[in-house]
Amino acid sequence: MGSDDLTPGFSRLPPLLLVGWALALLALFLSLQLHLLIALFSALLVHQLIQLLAARFAGRFTGRGHALAVAVLAALVVAVTAPLVLAAVAWLAKAGQHLPLIEARVQSVLEQAHTQLPPFLQEYLPRDFAQIQTGMLEWLHQHVGELQLAGKTAASAVVHIIVGAVLGGLVAFEEQWQPERLRPLARTLARRAALLGQSFRQVVFAQVRISALNTAFTAIFLMLVLPAFGVHLPLVKTLVTITFVAGLLPVVGNLISNAVIVLVSLSLSLYVAIAALVFLVLIHKLEYFLNARIVGSRIHARAWELLAAMLVMEAAFGIAGLVAAPVYYAYIKRELNEVGLV
Numbered sequence: 001m002g003s004d005d006l007t008p009g010f011s012r013l014p015p016l017l018l019v020g021w022a023l024a025l026l027a028l029f030l031s032l033q034l035h036l037l038i039a040l041f042s043a044l045l046v047h048q049l050i051q052l053l054a055a056r057f058a059g060r061f062t063g064r065g066h067a068l069a070v071a072v073l074a075a076l077v078v079a080v081t082a083p084l085v086l087a088a089v090a091w092l093a094k095a096g097q098h099l100p101l102i103e104a105r106v107q108s109v110l111e112q113a114h115t116q117l118p119p120f121l122q123e124y125l126p127r128d129f130a131q132i133q134t135g136m137l138e139w140l141h142q143h144v145g146e147l148q149l150a151g152k153t154a155a156s157a158v159v160h161i162i163v164g165a166v167l168g169g170l171v172a173f174e175e176q177w178q179p180e181r182l183r184p185l186a187r188t189l190a191r192r193a194a195l196l197g198q199s200f201r202q203v204v205f206a207q208v209r210i211s212a213l214n215t216a217f218t219a220i221f222l223m224l225v226l227p228a229f230g231v232h233l234p235l236v237k238t239l240v241t242i243t244f245v246a247g248l249l250p251v252v253g254n255l256i257s258n259a260v261i262v263l264v265s266l267s268l269s270l271y272v273a274i275a276a277l278v279f280l281v282l283i284h285k286l287e288y289f290l291n292a293r294i295v296g297s298r299i300h301a302r303a304w305e306l307l308a309a310m311l312v313m314e315a316a317f318g319i320a321g322l323v324a325a326p327v328y329y330a331y332i333k334r335e336l337n338e339v340g341l342v
Contacts, residue, residue, distance in 0.1 A: 013339060017188060021335065024192040032320055038157055041164070041200070042168065043168035047172050048204070195338070198334065199330035199331040207248060211248050212247075218280075226272070243257040261276055262276050299329070299330035301330070
């Protein structure tokens with residue numbers, strides 16, 4: 001389609017809509033530029049969950065759907081996080097008892113590596129656990145500034161998640177009590193936010209399917225392929241669960257689950273860890289294209305369109321751009337589709 005064909009289409013659009021588009025795109029750009037993407041996604045997630053739950057409760061509890069949705073959502077968050085916090089506290093309380101076991105396991109892995117690897121690779125490995133401790137202390141001393149920055153970044157991310165969740169809940173209640181009291185510009189911006197939320201919901205549901213697919217492949221590898229070669233990893237069910245939960249986070253989730261699986265594999269043998277790493281790399285390369293197809297089917301986009309958007313966003317904004325690309329592209333295409341331009 002040439003520029004002569006596009007001009008009449010855009011000229012017929014209301015100026016207020018164009019202003020709304022400009023402000024929405026500016027907000028999306030700033031969320032990446034100011035590192036607020038995690039807050040935006042947290043707000044969208046909470047908002048969409050409240051809307052889904054409120055719709056379920058609306059027929060049974062007139063006028064109280066949103067309040068019940070918030071109560072249920074809060075109860076679910078507490079039910080999930082409380083056991084994790086208690087387990088972490090219990091583990092830290094017994095950390096002194098775990099250290100000798102960890103030391104023995106690491107020493108066993110090092111001894112296996114020194115017997116299995118070629119001599120030119122053995123010289124790069126530490127000899128014992130004490131050498132690892134010394135190297136870690138030296139590394140911590142040299143990178144104390146980076147570690148402090150990483151700690152501040154992690155704390156900032158937690159704050160952004162909490163603030164975003166609170167904002168998402170407040171917006172959901174605002175929509176409940178004042179749905180039609182908005183002036184023209186505010187109404188236009190509310191429509192943009194609604195389309196963004198719908199796009200986010202589509203991508204999130206697609207991500208659940210992607211995580212389930214990734215978990216299925218990983219379970220086949222851990223429960224069928226490795227045992228067929230006489231290799232039985234410990235904590236297989238836990239690893240499968242971690243793979244599914246972490247897989248709900250785009251891109252970063254795969255890195256987390258892969259690191260855990262490789263570390264557990266390393267406790268048995270260096271060769272098992274290498275085999276696990278090779279399998280995970282290959283399967284995720286295949287899933288990269290499957291992901292584009294699954295998400296693309298949800299947002300009515302071809303796989304190549306989404307891959308191109310992910311490539312451009314990653315080049316422009318790094319990992320954050322790669323994570324944001326499916327949602328941003330889905331939103332932009334939904335906007336254009338609503339006015340009949342695509």
